[in-house]
Amino acid sequence: MANLEHIPRANNSTKRKHQEPNINNNNKKKKIWPTHYEKQELITADQYSDEEDRLTNLPEPMKLHILSLLSLKQAIQTSALSKSWVSSWTSIPVLTLNSGFFFTCSLCDFDKIVTKVLACRDKSVKLNKLTFSRGGISTIKILKTVFSYALSNGVKQVRALIKGSRNGSWPDCLHNTSSDSLTRLKLISCSEIRCQFLGHRLALFKNLTNLYLENAIIMDDPDAFSGFLALEKLTLYHCCYKDDNLNIRASQLSVLNIMCFYNSFDRCELSTPKLRIFKFRARTFPVLVTPPQALPVLDEVVLDYQGSENRKQSFQEMITMFSTCHNAKSLTISMYAVLLLSRFWKELVKHCSPFRGLKFLKLDEDGFGKIPSDVKDYLLQYSVDAIISVVYIEGMFGKNFLRNIFEFSF
Template structure:
């Protein structure tokens, strides 16, 4: 057979084989159970899920049945193209109810596109809404819609890098937000005196860098009135406002910030887990006030069964060992105490304190002795930085004081040897 004919034959076979392979792949996709097809599409960004409509006629409208929509501007070269895609997608009539809508956009976001997202979510029966932006263009507030209510929304997350108002915080009527169980707010300006009472089923609340609207002549107080609330997280806490808790079912409390929140309320009878971290810089003349605020916080959280303190909190307490020796621990029922020093190597939060971790650990037993004074059977866990030694976590019982101190001394020797 001539060489030219051989080349043509090989080329034709490759083309036919390629067509056969493509057909086989398309058949495999089509033959998958519909539930699995939708699961695959749900794991894609909406932009890529939309592109699957070119696979075959049966896939042309398959993406409209996906219960999740995930919009992200990071896959677009121009933000106006992203906005147009979102606007057009949300204008298409869907054949299935949407479970979750995620919208993430960098740059300056216009009110028009935000209104479109919120209008679709609140009027379309969406169960979970997750919106994250850098900042808004003009009004610096989340959308205000006529029907700013939802009888289907169970989870709402509003994340912004700039302070924004939020119109639907506060008491509401007409069955609005009756099913909302999880609320996450970042950099929201809270202006209502009773911002969370409009969410009667709220079980999980996270506040990150949120601020109260300043009022002249009155003490700023954040009221958390949520009878069903189980978890409360206050993160990046920078301002010194009071926090009035009406949360009789609260079981988990986590705070992290430059100040310790001043909690008030009628008690937390079923409180189980408490996590406290300090991230602020503290001068020598501020230590006493910061320490007193921490002691007040401990008194409010005295019912905790599990307590986790990060290294900066423990470090603060070591400045007042004589004071601790005279105090009675407010914790009566601790079962577990955890001291986490994993971030110590890069934390330098206290002015004038140049102690190494090994030096700090030598006085830690006094802190533990204070915290566990009334909880003799509690277990204590120490977590250390990873210095190429995976065995730097220890657990011990407070009923064995000598062994506990020995455990700390051994760990100190290891760290100093590094």
């Protein structure tokens, strides 16, 4: 048996070193070792503290940029992050009021939210863009609240999308309130709506350069657009034209987009000496009436005919429109326009091409390669060096929508 006396024994100091704290010793202070979960909580709390400091110390421009990427509801919720974020959402330069983001609220409650948000906004900070989107039939009160705020606070861009107006009109403040800051105005309604601010002879929006109207009722008034002294781009999308006439008198207008797939008009009078781009899509062609030597700087013409290729009246209307747009350097025509010209080829050969300096002829993919020689010879009679290219088609209204041609963007 081994002699236990030769085994070295640990001294008292070594023994105490490896022993757990004596919890029964009342004379010594009790030590409590943190558990694994308590350590995790401590680390998490430190992380939250660091993140809060980072959020608090963000530069104000970066805060506003982040908030401008969020929906209004999300932007308001950031006020709970820290004290420095409490009122940051009231200074964002881009404000979107969309009832779709408040789907749990009724439209009546949404109107109250809009009114309160506009009242709480910091008016010392310029609002660059205001978007108002609402389902249901909008009341006169809420429309007046939104547009009055935009016009009186120097908003540069206003975009409104509604299902309809209770009185069938955009608010009165649009034709009795002026704004020198407004540069872009986009008004979209799912139903026909009156635009009483059109035809106003006073220059209420003298710096407005871009106007987009959808389902607007446009009266036969030669001064419908003359009040917009700086207007450069005009888009009319499915508008209703009273008396089947459209008058456009705008000295600075350079881009004109007209799409009237459902509502057509017979006569269009243009007094636009600086017009460079003209895009037209319809089932029939109106008679274009212009002053002598009109459209001197016209560069690009897009004609997307969507009617029947057996309609001789449309053939005559297209030939007349070609004559009015004879200064164009680039011509884009749809497949149905090519079919219409080829259908009446015997009449076509009797006409001389009005295009003297055509440089580009663009056809859709179905028309390209199948274009009859009579149509090609007519269009390029005096432009033999013109470059022929293809425009691909994508269906918004079936296969015949010209992609990348009709860009009704704001």
